[in-house]
Amino acid sequence: MNNADPSAVEWDVIREDFPILRQEVRGHPLIYLDSAASSQKPRCVIEALRHYYEYDNANVHRGLHELSSRATDAYEGAREKVARYIGAASAEEIVFTRGTTESINLVANAWGGKFLKAGDVVLLTEMEHHSNIVPWQLLAERTGIKVRYLPVREEGTLELAELDKWLTPEVKIFAFTHISNSLGTINPVQELCRAARKVGAISLVDAAQSAGHLPINVQEIGCDFLAFSGHKMCAPTGIGALYGRRELLTAMPPWHGGGEMISSVTFEGATFKDAPHKFEAGTPNIAGAIGLGAAIDYIEKIGRAEIFAHDEALVAYAIKRMAELPGIRIFGPSGKRGGLVSFMMDSAHPHDVTTFADRYGLALRGGHHCNQPLMRKFRLPGTTRASFYFYNNRAEVDRMIEILKEVQRFFA
Amino acid sequence: MNSDLEDLYQQVILDHSKRPRNFGEIPVGAVHVHGDNPSCGDEIHLHVKFAADGAVEDIKFTGQGCAISQASASLMTMKIKGKPRVEAEELAHAFQTLITTDATDSPRALGDLRLMNGVRKFPQRVKCAMLAWRAFEQALAQTPESEAEVSTEPK
Numbered sequence: 234m235n236n237a238d239p240s241a242v243e244w245d246v247i248r249e250d251f252p253i254l255r256q257e258v259r260g261h262p263l264i265y266l267d268s269a270a271s272s273q274k275p276r277c278v279i280e281a282l283r284h285y286y287e288y289d290n291a292n293v294h295r296g297l298h299e300l301s302s303r304a305t306d307a308y309e310g311a312r313e314k315v316a317r318y319i320g321a322a323s324a325e326e327i328v329f330t331r332g333t334t335e336s337i338n339l340v341a342n343a344w345g346g347k348f349l350k351a352g353d354v355v356l357l358t359e360m361e362h363h364s365n366i367v368p369w370q371l372l373a374e375r376t377g378i379k380v381r382y383l384p385v386r387e388e389g390t391l392e393l394a395e396l397d398k399w400l401t402p403e404v405k406i407f408a409f410t411h412i413s414n415s416l417g418t419i420n421p422v423q424e425l426c427r428a429a430r431k432v433g434a435i436s437l438v439d440a441a442q443s444a445g446h447l448p449i450n451v452q453e454i455g456c457d458f459l460a461f462s463g464h465k466m467c468a469p470t471g472i473g474a475l476y477g478r479r480e481l482l483t484a485m486p487p488w489h490g491g492g493e494m495i496s497s498v499t500f501e502g503a504t505f506k507d508a509p510h511k512f513e514a515g516t517p518n519i520a521g522a523i524g525l526g527a528a529i530d531y532i533e534k535i536g537r538a539e540i541f542a543h544d545e546a547l548v549a550y551a552i553k554r555m556a557e558l559p560g561i562r563i564f565g566p567s568g569k570r571g572g573l574v575s576f577m578m579d580s581a582h583p584h585d586v587t588t589f590a591d592r593y594g595l596a597l598r599g600g601h602h603c604n605q606p607l608m609r610k611f612r613l614p615g616t617t618r619a620s621f622y623f624y625n626n627r628a629e630v631d632r633m634i635e636i637l638k639e640v641q642r643f644f645a
Numbered sequence: 646m647n648s649d650l651e652d653l654y655q656q657v658i659l660d661h662s663k664r665p666r667n668f669g670e671i672p673v674g675a676v677h678v679h680g681d682n683p684s685c686g687d688e689i690h691l692h693v694k695f696a697a698d699g700a701v702e703d704i705k706f707t708g709q710g711c712a713i714s715q716a717s718a719s720l721m722t723m724k725i726k727g728k729p730r731v732e733a734e735e736l737a738h739a740f741q742t743l744i745t746t747d748a749t750d751s752p753r754a755l756g757d758l759r760l761m762n763g764v765r766k767f768p769q770r771v772k773c774a775m776l777a778w779r780a781f782e783q784a785l786a787q788t789p790e791s792e793a794e795v796s797t798e799p800k
């Protein structure tokens with residue numbers, strides 16, 4: 234990862250792969266700085282969807298006809314790609330889901346529902362997205378488990394010095410984000426998984442913000458589960474994956490019932506297929522999975538280490554330029570961070586900043602970023618966030634700075 | 646400069662957001678409503694003291710949030726303070742019509758509140774402008790000196 238050379242990549246040529254970026258919004262060139270919410274899609278992904286629907290569309294695992302076998306091959310081929318992309322031991326360890334949220338709900342329901350009992354503790358962190366909080370709270374209401382949170386320090390990093398204190402023997406699962414979507418913090422996932430294992434807890438990594446941004450290998454990380462969304466990494470919406478260590482997936486019961494997931498059904502009961510199919514009831518998002526496969530091919534051609542180096546350089550440049558502005562507070566760690574920056578301006582509320590920027594074609598995100606508990610802890614009404622991906626460039630950062638200056642003049 | 650933005654953030658509105666009028670609390674004898682806008686975190690605490698005949702004898706607020714939500718609250722308190730109940734109700738209704746429809750003939754009685762109609766071009770910001778008014782409508786429905794919560798999100 235460290236010897237990536239982003240200067241060898243022709244980023245402005247790559248940008249041309251994204252038709253959507255060529256437009257004007259409200260009479261200004263679109264500057265899309267909201268990729269942490271959802272990334273844009275390259276033409277090859279859009280083309281893969283079109284090709285599937287124009288030539289291969291059929292249901293999977295059912296028909297004995299040509300189209301069905303093509304669709305099945307493409308769908309299962311995408312599963313192989315996901316497995317290779319994150320370093321899973323086999324494609325059987327990959328469950329297709331609608332995205333990170335559904336992946337975490339699957340673990341909370343199927344694994345948590347079976348293996349957790351009243352008094353057990355689920356350890357999260359204070360920087361989790363609502364999607365890694367609410368499923369556990371729902372489970373707690375049903376089963377009497379406890380949910381606890383590893384604190385976040387003022388500077389935006391986890392309170393690692395207290396890790397041993399929080400990882401008590403009652404902790405059965407430690408679930409945490411790889412990269413914080415509001416602070417940009419990159420957590421030491423390998424270390425966190427190791428610490429969990431030491432107390433006999435399993436680990437779940439929320440890779441929503443990292444899967445498309447840096448190289449990931451689940452075996453090196455040592456996690457038991459890893460969840461991510463396709464739409465944040467150039468793939469369509471409505472598709473994502475859950476990686477689960479084979480042993481765990483095998484021990485878990487299904488969570489949705491229906492077609493595709495059974496081996497046989499009688500009026501009295503059913504037997505189920507093996508993982509991953511027992512977790513994929515009903516006709517899946519076939520086109521989405523194929524689109525995710527195409528996105529993976531595309532990202533790998535550019536190189537994740539190169540993408541990370543690009544984003545890191547761009548966010549560093551943005552922070553340096555923002556620091557030139559008076560009355561601006563920048564959140565998150567001062568060291569290494571993912572390609573996003575959250576900030577507050579003294580002169581204007583985050584929503585006014587975002588509304589203002591939008592009228593100049595600049596897409597920022599304003600609000601709590603699905604991190605309400607964290608915002609409350611820091612006594613923030615929310616922040617404005619600029620998030621970057623490999624199709625963004627310095628000229629766009631410069632334009633953002635001009636617009637932020639304009640905000641300051643206007644609301645002064 | 647973008648004219649929609651100038652319509653939304655008129656000088657009067659910016660002025661009220663920075664120097665809100667009737668900002669504070671009424672510690673005794675008032676209805677207290679906490680209003681919030683969960684999707685963006687705007688909130689206000691509205692205190693309304695009704696006279697025996699139902700008129701708005703005094704009204705104050707505290708809160709935090711975007712320029713629109715705070716200016717709207719400030720302008721509202723100025724407009725309805727001292728008004729008979731029926732008139733205050735009519736104003737609430739007229740304000741909602743003003744910012745959620747295309748009607749061109751807004752009642753003169755709204756006065757400065759008419760400046761808020763720039764919000765129409767920003768549908769995502771309508772609930773910011775409505776927050777204080779939702780709280781006031783709730784206050785009208787309360788018994789004396791009671792407390793209530795309102796939210797701009799459907800429950």
Ligand SMILES: Cc1ncc(COP(=O)(O)O)c(C=O)c1O
Nearest residue numbers: 332333334362364410414441462
């Ligand atoms: C850190 C993190 N976790 C989880 C999610 C939820 O992802 P999705 O809405 O795609 O399920 C997001 C996306 O907003 C995120 O940033």
